[in-house]
Amino acid sequence: MSLRPEDRALRRDPRAQTTIDFAIGAGVFLLTVAFVVAFVPSMLAPFADGGQEDTVVADRVASNLVGGTLSAPGTPYRVDGECAAVFFDAPVASDPDCGFDGTSLNERVGVAADVRLNVTLDGDWTGDGVERLCWDENERRVVAASASGCDHRFEDGDTPPTDTNSVVVAWRTVSFAGDPAQLEVRVW
Incomplete structure (x- = not known):
């Protein structure tokens, strides 16, 4: 079975997501989650602690x-x-x-x-x-x-x-x- 010309164009699209793009996105997401987990509790601590x-x-x-x-x-x-x-x-x-x-x-x-x-x-x-x-x-x-x-x-x-x-x-x-x-x- 042969590919139609428009299907061949999609395969050669240089903007397709690669493994490196996914790894960078996942890394940024994990760093953001780590920042929130690390710093938000300490920012709220003066309001939660009476000491x-x-x-x-x-x-x-x-x-x-x-x-x-x-x-x-x-x-x-x-x-x-x-x-x-x-x-x-x-x-x-x-x-x-x-x-x-x-x-x-x-x-x-x-x-x-x-x-x-x-x-x-x-x-x-x-x-x-x-x-x-x-x-x-x-x-x-x-x-x-x-x-x-x-x-x-x-x-x-x-x-x-x-x-x-x-x-x-x-x-x-x-x-x-x-x-x-x-x-x-x-x-x-």
């Missing part, structure tokens, strides 16, 4: 505490011992002029009452490693939590959950009584 505001709150509270709440406005990152004692509910003999008001931790740091947070102040006072700091009422000074005069530990707020994936931590290194210390703010 981003916790990061902002923890960072803001830590910065405010070391920038003037627990220190003089002219000497940020240098925590005043008596202001720290008053902040962590320890009684002091004088009434220091500190940068906070309120009776609860949330009022003192200026966040809503439904925000769960914890603030601690740690340092290496004994040379045995970093531990929680304390206020000694008799000596009116800062001591390590392991010291015999530890009356009020420098920690306030709720106990953080054991599931650390839900806790956001912001910390700042400060000068406290001439020694380095670490202020930690946990929000969940």
Whole structure:
């Protein structure tokens, strides 16, 4: 059987789809699908996850505490011992002029009452490693939590959950009584 002239013309058409054309098209399609699968969930994550505001709150509270709440406005990152004692509910003999008001931790740091947070102040006072700091009422000074005069530990707020994936931590290194210390703010 012989081919008609119009059928022979179709066979010689240079625009017919080849294997290379198909491979390029399939490759572009697969790359597009891979892009959508990889990047669309991360673009929607800020709207689906509630943890981003916790990061902002923890960072803001830590910065405010070391920038003037627990220190003089002219000497940020240098925590005043008596202001720290008053902040962590320890009684002091004088009434220091500190940068906070309120009776609860949330009022003192200026966040809503439904925000769960914890603030601690740690340092290496004994040379045995970093531990929680304390206020000694008799000596009116800062001591390590392991010291015999530890009356009020420098920690306030709720106990953080054991599931650390839900806790956001912001910390700042400060000068406290001439020694380095670490202020930690946990929000969940």
